[in-house]
Amino acid sequence: MSDAPDSTAAHAHGNQFSLLGQRRFAPFFWTQFLGAGNDNLFKFAFTVLITYQLQLSWLPPAQAGLAIGALFILPFVLLSATSGQLADKLEKAGLMRRIKELEIAIMALAAWGFWTTNVPVLLACVFLMGLHSTLFGPVKFAYMPQHLDEREITGGNGMVEMGTFVAILLGNVAGGLLIATPEVGRHHVAIAALGLAVLGRLTAQMIPHSPSTDPGLKINWNPITETWRNLVLAREQLAVFRSLLGISWMWFFGAVFLANFPAFAKEVLHGNEQVASLLLVVFSVGIGTGSLLCEMLSRRHVEIGLVPLGAIGMSVFALDLSAASQGLPAVAQALTLSEFLGQHAHWRVLIDLCLLALFAGLYSVPMYALIQMRSQPSHRARIIAANNILNALFMIASSLICGVLLGAGLSLPQLFGLLGLANAVVALYIFLVVPEYLLRFFAFCLSRLIYRFKLKGDEHIPLKGAAVLVCNHVSFIDAVLVMAASPRPIRFLMDHRIFRMPVLGWLFRLAKCIPIAPQKEHPAIYEAAFKEAQAVLADGELLGIFPEGGITRDGQLQPFKGGIMKILEAQPVPVVPLALQNLWGSFFSRVEQGQAMVRPFRRGVFSRVGLVAGPAMAPDQVTPEALQARVSQLLAR
Template identity: 75%
Template sequence: MSQPTSAPSQFALLRQRRFAPFFWTQFAGAANDNLFKFAFTVLVTYQLSINWLPPAQAGLVIGALFILPFLLFSATSGQLADKYPKTMLIRLVKDLEIAIMALAAWGFWAAQVPVLLVCVFLMGLHSTLFGPVKYAYLPQVLSERELTGGNGMIEMGTFVAILLGNVAGGLLVALPGIGHTAVALACLGLALLGRFSAQAIPTLTATAPQLQINWNPLSETWRNLQLARRQVVVFRSLLGISWMWFFGAVFLTNFPAFAKEVLHGDAQVASLLLVVFSVGVGVGSLLCEKLSHRHVEIGLVPVGAIGMTVFAIDLYFATHHLPMQAEMGVAAFLSQAAHWRVLADLLLVSLFVGLYSVPMYALIQVRSAPTHRARIIAANNILNALFMIASSVIVGLLLGAGCSIAQIFLLLGLANAVVSFHIFMLVPEYLLRFIAWVLSRLVYRYHVQGDEHIPTTGAAVLVANHVSFVDAVLLMAASPRPIRFLMDHRIFRVPVLGWIFRLAKCIPIAPHHEDPQAYERAFDAAQQVLAEGDLLGIFPEGGLTRDGQLQPFKGGIAKILRRAEKEGLQVPTVPMALTGLWGSFFSRIERGGAMVRPFRRGMFNRVGLNIGMPLAAASVTPAVLQAQVQQLLQQ
């Protein structure tokens, strides 16, 4: 599918002021978080002897202290991000980071563990305040066609920063004689770099300046969750993202034990696993823009879920028969062919995590009301923290019950299949977009021209010629928003396709002379779709073409627009022309029916969709629309 050349690629965003300073601010903050936490963990695990903080508990305590502010203050931070200009908040948060890192620098220099523990909590607070601002900022500066790429860049940058921060923290703190000072200076330097980048972020206006802040975190947390639940797709997506953090946390927190107990590797092998996992998430995040063709393509979410399940399960089988042997370093580990399968599984699991998460984040940003967006993100952060805590508890119980790390990965892969299927059944839009994505990219070679003419907000009627049984699915693939179709009632009897169209909540319509009541119910339902500000798709020919030529348009479109006008709605009509489908498997042929001889035109047929400029309702008649579609067919 082609896209407008005016939309920059995700890498081009790094040259633009609206994105680049924000990206590097986020990058520096994520790197600083992880450099500080990992260096502190190494300090109390290997270099200091603290009676009240045993080395085995250090990582758990530090992780818990960092997550605690997300539970306590996310609700408040979401309100602040909606009420005040986001640029101002980003700069204030970065000022706070400098102060925290100045205190941490003294803590490292003086080896004051209590002070450093306080700084862990404060850095968690810093991240809590920054989180809602981060994800609510992007939709204010990026268009719908840039959001997937922008989110992919942020996810990629975050995981690279996490990786570099962990590596740098471990190396610096181990420097003989100067390690503590080096960590202190690095943390303070990254905080200053983040503040410098924040200064270049463009000034934005507040989205809800009249909001009254509720300082009670419990009641506001509940209010935020209820706010998110008003939009079913958004709330289910929050749960989907939280599950992704559950899934990822199981891997990330168990790499050291997995490397030692299952792979028989040393600490460097554990670091290698982290590197591979981080690279995979980064690659998957960047692939989202390419695979979605610069739309918010939630059809990639089931692709990601399938990959996560398949390669998490295969990871178990890849390690099932590894022999017992002495602890080995990276060179010895890589010299054994069986270990390359393990690394490939980890790389692919994390790659599909990227494909799974980026479209969900973009969907939440697009579907959330601008005045409530940061509070929705805050609700997401709360759920994420709860799911990560739950992952630690559940993994602890499984380990206590005698499960190995590899068995836990197997159970996680199976659980992912169950959870994902449940989410996709609760929100059929994910499954529908997946089917549309597969059809438009794997069955056909699908080229779309003029997709920028499909409105990204508000009601509209999409009108197309009717060539095949999958016309509606192909239109779904081209639209950034769900479409409710008005369709001939007989198509619902077609196996599989009928189930898909019922899942998509298509509206069956029967001819007036066959069933007058069903005919009127269909127009009532179409009116409701437009009144709710959604997209309505219709095929005015009234049935599939039998000769490949455009048939006369019936008067139903005029009736729909007249009824909308009586309700005070001025609904634009977008003409569309499907090309290349005649004679394919899903269309009729001159001597025979549809869906016979599946390979009669070979594989990967070229098909297209040409989309014209929206027409004002006052100028629309069946004849005018037919002429517009005919003209688009000839392009």
């Protein structure tokens, strides 16, 4: 395996699967894969043992799954804050090795518990494995941004998400098969669980050094006060905190389906245990596929425009699943897998479930990537810990709320339909309070569904720090296309008159674009615009300007005005030249007697347009003439 430098990896390798051939990712991937698989092998085998093989008066089968699930998730609520501090303070590769050694000790105890059929010991091991996962979660997500750059973080998260659900699936299947072996099933589970823990420790040995991001951090061992402190820390960045809530809602949403697959298969689909397993397989395949698609659809950037797309798909297919599963005919005995697949009505259910899960993958992976990229490195693991706390609370709430609704007489199909409607409401709320999601979704649709958008030189758009992006002005949607090219938000200076347009005006206000007017016409607007632009750069953000002063009326590059110099005098930052190509003549440009948006589909659909970014210019090299010459050169490429 190679260990390519982070800065060149995005260009040196073709896609996310190539990460599996690199030391900076592969040992980490297999370590987390084996841990997730072992969690589920152990839990599912233990659940089957209690449900089918033991008769315990103090733990009836109907309560076994609930008790095991509650014990496993309890450490996430109690100790996530502490684990986040440890991941920020300590070197991460060494911490992961210590956590895997803890897993070996826990599985050794669990092996003895299976061998002797000691249920209290196994229940204690469920809690301890929850502790193992609580410790591993923050260090897992804090590790990736240290070794993957912005172009790889979405693909890396997609691989981890896919691997986790595949591991869950394989762990459940293996646990069920091993424990079902007559007489010696418990022994087989004990050996397998201990073996997977040892194998996970061996792969962890190859994880490369990952230095501490806050070695001077003083650990607060009080989980209550530290949990509150982590949540307050997460709230400091609104986009990050809303993303935490969005991911937690996804776990609320997914937990309803995962927890009810056995009952759904038996009571609604009239199938046997194999049908319940099939639902888990289909759901896992959907999540994995959606997670892997994120890199391709995002063009190797953190593309949060996929999140609204994912939310729409989750609601649509949850509602259709509700409709498809109502009114299915009852049968005399439970359907076998082949009998179930032989009925056409059931295929609609499976397709709905698969697509629902696929869109959940599109929804969650970009949110995880955004949190990793925008959290401060010094407390990134504590932000992830806050996420785990919220996830656990949302999953507990999911169980309680669903229990109440089902107890009140709601059927499972009705519950799924209600969840689809609730998802639409929650998603709309998140997107309105963090409009960047909607803006990126609009830019995503425009650059992929209306135009065939080709991007060159996007590595010149800075991933951090203040900069001015300077572009030619061809149409009314130039800002949207530039926005689609940047993984970071951009604040644009724009002609104040465009804000009067019905749809685009609302969109640009949502994007917090800065209205500007000629100094002679509106001196107050002019001065306020430059003051706001300087504040944007002072905050380390990106500022976008169109120095021609207006949209071209003949398709030719117009002389650049001197406003850029006024900006650089107050905030001397790098200036990145951009050139929009082949947009003249489209619906949004002024080609019909100086009017735009007159004749739809003038150039058909999926017409080619492009954006070329050039190397940044130092502020002391910038003049309006020099910038115009640079943009003109880029247009000719």
